[in-house]
Amino acid sequence: MMTVDAEKWISFVRQYGPLARNANMYDEEIRRWSKKLSVTPIAFEHPLSRDVLASFTDRKDGHGGVVILTGTAGDGKSYLCYQVWEALGGSPDAWASNTSYFKQPVTINGHTYTLHLIRDLTPFCKNDPDGSKAQLLQELSAALFEPSSNLFLVAANDGPLIENWRKLGGHGASQRALALFEARLMNDEDPEPTDRLHFFNLSAVSSATVLALCLDALLGHEGWESCYAVAQPNGFFGPRCPIRHNFELLRDPLVRSRLVALFQLLDFNELHTPIRRVLLLLANAILGHPAAKDGLMSASDVAKIIAAGETHKASLFANLFGANLKSAKRDAQEIFDYLSRFGIGFETTNRIDNILIFGSEDENVSQYFHELVEADGFYGATERYRGEQRSYIEMPEAQSGDRHPFLDMLVDQRRGLFFKIPDPHADELKLWCLTVFHSAGEYLHDVAQPLNDGKRVSRQTVSKLVNGLNRIFTGLLTTTKSELLLATSLSHSGAKISQLLEDKIAINSHGRVERVEISLHRDFPHLIVTLPNGQGRSLALNLTRYEFLMRVSEGALPGNFSRECYEDLLAFKSALLSAAAIDRHTPDDDDGLTFRLLALDPTGNAIDQVVELSND
Known part of the structure; x- marks a missing residue:
């Protein structure tokens, strides 16, 4: 029983x-x-729990202040609010009510405050016929810049936080508070200094x-x-x-x-x-x-x-x-x-599908079939799977309709293989080709891990990315990896084919200012290009952009993986060209014009030829 x-x-x-x-x-x-x-x-201890609690319990000067918890729905804002409420002596029965606003006196390190806790700003701000709720937000705004005995704790999703402060009007402390909140959300510098705000963006976890x-x-x-x-x-x-x-x-x-x-x-x-x-x-x-x-x-x-x-x-x-x-x-x-978005179940390789379709009948893959599919009696080679497998081999077309039921089984089995292929066989069986992001494993191992360990990303990885950038920046199938080519055309910098060389940036600059590297910026990988004139520009190197550049480097056409990536990289090129033009000497018209025209040698390496146009 x-x-x-x-x-x-x-x-x-x-x-x-x-x-x-x-x-x-x-x-x-x-x-x-x-x-x-x-x-x-x-339950578990939220990564920001101690810092949030400390913003209340560590107060010693008797001055009030404001604590904002923001993020997306489900980040744990209500849970952290309850922890504060409980730590400051709040009643669990009161918390169990449906209200969004709580108020009570609290004593912290010998100082008495009035705690105002809004556990969800959105319902709190609805139905304010007498304007008392707006008045409370005005008082909160003032507490950011003026001495007060009030303590405010507000939980709000990003959008409602900004929206409700905009409704307060564009004047006084509320306008200053809005500017402060927007800066914190964007990780920008505060528009004015204040030590009365503790701002926690839970989405940053x-x-x-x-x-x-x-x-x-x-x-x-x-x-x-x-x-x-x-x-x-x-x-x-x-x-x-x-x-x-x-x-x-x-x-x-x-x-x-x-x-x-x-x-x-x-x-x-x-x-x-x-x-x-x-x-x-x-x-x-x-x-x-x-x-x-x-x-x-x-x-x-x-x-x-x-x-x-x-x-x-x-x-x-x-x-x-x-x-x-x-x-x-x-x-x-x-x-x-x-x-x-990873496409797991729908992406595959010939070898993976040979394992799943022909299994033990193909001696080249039978070992993997036994270890990864047949050994799984729950979700692998069940009797049902075996039956449909035989049916599909004998007659790939379904008896009724256009799709054989075994094809749906393949989707499930590919998903299973992604989680079952052991690490020693991951490269051999091309684990990450079971996803849309074939280079995802390299991204984790060759980019994310070294940066998190405080190490440099290898020159080999940077070279591959530079090769991809060069093919996009020039529109040529170049093999140049040791230097970044900034090229444009007579029409505009975003032209598909750009053969007018504006500048070169060496990866290994041998002590010079210029360089191309991957570094962490706000805990996220960025491709950073420092130009010979000292100007620097960076591009967030997210997984999609990394995959796109790697595919281009391996020979894929620029637009066939992500048009958005292509546009982003052309915008990055424009930013680099603008930066390269800063403080550049412009020759007198009397001197004529000089162009550096890009071409490819038989191996695909980019070479430039100087073309001079005289005014004579």
Whole structure:
């Protein structure tokens, strides 16, 4: 007989999944479910928790101030607000109410303040017939610049924070506060000095960090011990239970490392995933099944799913991409959109598909089939897979319709291989060719890791990028890697073919000012070009731009991966040309004109020829 605790734990995990709920009250809703089911919430110390608390508890001068928590929905703003409320003696019962605004006197290090806490600015600012709410925001603005005994804590998404301060009008302290908030959001310098503002942008916390914390908190929860204690041979948490298998897969170091790598790449593609979305993803990964209510299994579903022979539909590898959900629900969750951009399941190589299609019949790949597919009796070479595999080999066209069901199985199996191919075989089997970003592994290993370790990115990597830049900047299939070519045309700098050489910047400048390098700027990789005149320009080297440049360097046409990247790089070229023109000597008209015309030698190396036009 299954214990109630185990059932309640699974029911509780479901609440983190893609269910309909009031997003603004997510933290409060989880607390209510926790109390109702007598289950401890999935919790961990937020990376900014200590700093946020210290901005209150470390006050010693008796002066008031303002603490702003901003970011996107689900970053943990409400959770941090509750931590402050609790630390300063606030009532849990009061917090459980639906109000957005709390006020109470607090004493910190012998000084008395009035705490004003707005846990969500958006509902707070609605319906203000007497203007009292606007007046409170005006008082907050003044507290940034004038002595006060008020302490303000405000949680707001980025947009509403700016929008509501703009509504206060363009004058006085509110206008100064707006300028200050905008500068902090943009990581610019404060327009005027103040030590009364503590500004925390929770979206600045990396997605990979959030994922690691969520994994540890979820997988380490005591609720799973209750599940093991009531395991049923042919039911919940027994050896054939998909919930148990998915839970154990997420604990596998290889699966975890691949998932973390994907989240690191999301960070490097400037895509932020808040805590709420990460927990949604993990809950869906463990409990997902298309036949279950809301696409999420409960403990009572397991025996029926096993009896029906449908455990394969609960594949963790498919659930991570929302395959268990109806398309409308999947499309509504940005985390699945972000992960779908990797194209995992739809990108492949001939060798990968030979493993999956011909398997043990092809002696060249049979070893990999046995180790990576056949050995996985849960989501790999099941009897159903074997049957459709034979059918597809005998007749690739479906008996009814245009698409053979085995093709959908291939999508699931490719996704599985991405998480199952061991690191020693990753290069040989071209792991990252299972994604759109074939150079993603190099990006992590050759760019991100050295920079995070305080080391330089290798000259070989910089040379490849420079070669890609040269092909875009000139429109020529050049092989030049040792120097960056700044070229334009008689028409404009954005012309597809640019053969008028304006400047060259050597990668290895031998002590000169000019150089091309990759460095961290605000914790993000940037391609930095320093020109001979000392002027410098930088380009954020996100994953998409890196992939684009690497593909161009290897011979792809500039526009066939990302038109947006192409436009970005031409804009970077224009910025470099403008910088190169600063302080440049312009010859007198009487001297005539001199051009340096680019051409390619037989090996593709760029050479320039001087062409002089005389006024005679």
